[in-house]
Amino acid sequence: MVCKGSEMNTLFCLAQNIQKTFLRRKWQFCFIGGIALQRWGEPRLTVDVDISLLTGFGNEEFFIDILCEKFVSRIENPRDFALDNRVLLLKSEDNIPIDISLAGLPFEEEVIKRATDFFFLRKIALRTCSAEDMIIYKAFADRGKDWADIEGILLRQEKLDWQHVEENLSLLAELKESPHIMPRLQNLRNKC
Numbered sequence: 001m002v003c004k005g006s007e008m009n010t011l012f013c014l015a016q017n018i019q020k021t022f023l024r025r026k027w028q029f030c031f032i033g034g035i036a037l038q039r040w041g042e043p044r045l046t047v048d049v050d051i052s053l054l055t056g057f058g059n060e061e062f063f064i065d066i067l068c069e070k071f072v073s074r075i076e077n078p079r080d081f082a083l084d085n086r087v088l089l090l091k092s093e094d095n096i097p098i099d100i101s102l103a104g105l106p107f108e109e110e111v112i113k114r115a116t117d118f119f120f121l122r123k124i125a126l127r128t129c130s131a132e133d134m135i136i137y138k139a140f141a142d143r144g145k146d147w148a149d150i151e152g153i154l155l156r157q158e159k160l161d162w163q164h165v166e167e168n169l170s171l172l173a174e175l176k177e178s179p180h181i182m183p184r185l186q187n188l189r190n191k192c
Contacts, residue, residue: 011035012124014092015049019126021070027063028054029127030115032101032137036128039118042152048097052129054112055102063102064088071098107168131157136169139185142178147188154192162189 015035022029030036034046055063064082071090074097075081082088088100103112111133117125129137131153138146138153154160166182173181 009121010094011046011049011096012120012126014094014096014098015126016124018049018051018098022051022053025066028109028112030112031126031128032111032134033099035120035126036134037149037152038120039128040131040134040153041149041156044149044152048099050099050101052101052103052108052112054109055104057104060086060102060104067100107172132161132165133168135160135165135185136172139169139181140172140176142176142181147184150185151188151192154189 012035015031019029019031030052031050032052033048033050034044035049037044037046053063060083061079064079067088067090068078071092074089074091078088078090082100082102086102086104088102090098090100092098101108103109111129114130114133115127116130117127119125135150135153138150165185169185170182173179
């Protein structure tokens with residue numbers, strides 16, 4: 001399918017094509033990052049497609065090899081990089097970056113199970129992570145733009161499952177040895 005129109009339409013069209021490929025193969029996945037943020041937070045320009053693909057542990061090479069045949073790599077030795085870093089860095093024919101996270105942790109599996117479809121354009125429905133999981137991902141990444149994105153989600157979403165956020169994020173923050181994440185999120189929550 002050839003996508004025409006604005007950059008955002010092209011991005012959604014690419015995401016839809018990727019989704020069709022994953023669904024045909026019966027792969028478990030969801031969109032995260034900028035596309036999911038368009039659903040839950042303050043819309044902002046995003047120039048890439050971020051996907052969480054459930055590969056488990058030990059099966060990554062199967063998925064990597066298939067995806068490297070379908071898309072162009074953005075780096076040399078994409079297979080080794082993906083196995084070491086659990087992210088496959090690809091691009092579309094139009095040079096749109098595609099980041100595929102190789103999900104294997106129980107939390108990541110649950111994120112994918114909780115994902116739901118959302119119509120971004122009249123004919124393009126994409127499976128995205130929940131607002132709560134978007135907050136968890138963004139807080140865990142802990143960059144300035146991520147905290148701004150979280151603020152946008154908090155301003156737009158009135159009903160959030162805070163127990164889910166706190167239970168999962170506290171464990172991840174502990175693993176990352178970043179104890180400042182939970183208080184920072186609470187401060188932002190109080191502000192919004």
